[in-house]
Amino acid sequence: MPMTLRHALLGLLTERSASGYDLLKLFNTSLANVWPATQSQIYTELNRLAEAGLITVVAEGPRGRKQYALTDEGRAELRHWLTETEPQPVRRSEILLRVFFLGEIDRDQALAYLDGLAEMMGKEENALRELDEAIDWDDGNLSVYGRIAMEYGLRFNAMRREWAEWAADQIK
Amino acid sequence: MPMTLRHALLGLLTERSASGYDLLKLFNTSLANVWPATQSQIYTELNRLAEAGLITVVAEGPRGRKQYALTDEGRAELRHWLTETEPQPVRRSEILLRVFFLGEIDRDQALAYLDGLAEMMGKEENALRELDEAIDWDDGNLSVYGRIAMEYGLRFNAMRREWAEWAADQIK
DNA sequence: GTAAACATGTAACAGGTTACATGATTGT
């Protein structure tokens, strides 16, 4: 958990050098469902990363554009993170927290909550499925792991939808 | 997401009045897997909640103990949160973020990562199953929703373990 | 010319973690 944004930036820079602006777009597209980041955060962290010598400016373009690339130290740090440290599992779920307190409201309101969840998760499931079909999964290494992450999303949303449906059924 | 700790405290106080110390224990036991909170956070928030009139001190005991109870405003706020606002789904997953970057390390190291995940999730699954069997699910309303939350945990961990096993298989 | 997109930076605030600080009461 600590320093994760930092490693996400390093990870994105392994493929190609990029500016803060480019990285912002990558966060908003490919990483939006795994590690969102704001513009503010990205620019601040890039400066810190450059100061720490994990990335460097390899070109400057129009409008003050700074193109960053990984340094050897940066790549080493990314590998260290991937191989020597443990990922922190997510512990907080507002969705689940609410379930604990559903006894406080009427049964039909609780039911509406669970139905709402099922619907929300069904929608996410469909959106991901569409995205999956729109992506060309024929690249190399990159897309092997991309597909594995996608599969997680598909299974996760299916599981949650089925659970919410089951839960709604339980209280009927 | 904003103000969630606040509502978790209100939710716990619906069942019975309690001190900060009592609530800390509840967080560390029943809510540990849904909404962890630290001692520091709990005491600070309780003071804010009391100041806002959502809870009140109903008794003072030894060692400066303050027993808090929900006020009508507090109960109304909890209901409002449950029925009128939308839960924020979790978006960040360090576990999944790492998957995106596994192309940067050797295949056997990537495999070790995925095997590690499968093991971690299998352990959590077993721990939850044991907890499930140790709990007496014969109370009222309370345990209907407790069981629903437990079922989520069981399905979630099973899904993640199966996915990690499948993923490891994919790259072999 | 002007709107959209490109491009970066910073300040204020909210939420969470760790650590420090202090002391009373209970059980052995």
Place this chain on the structure above:
DNA sequence: ACAATCATGTAACCTGTTACATGTTTAC
């Protein structure tokens, strides 16, 4: 007497969000 547990409070720090601030370049 001593340790464990009960009980609360606060300061420093880190991460993340929202909003403000500023300007350039490109396309129409």
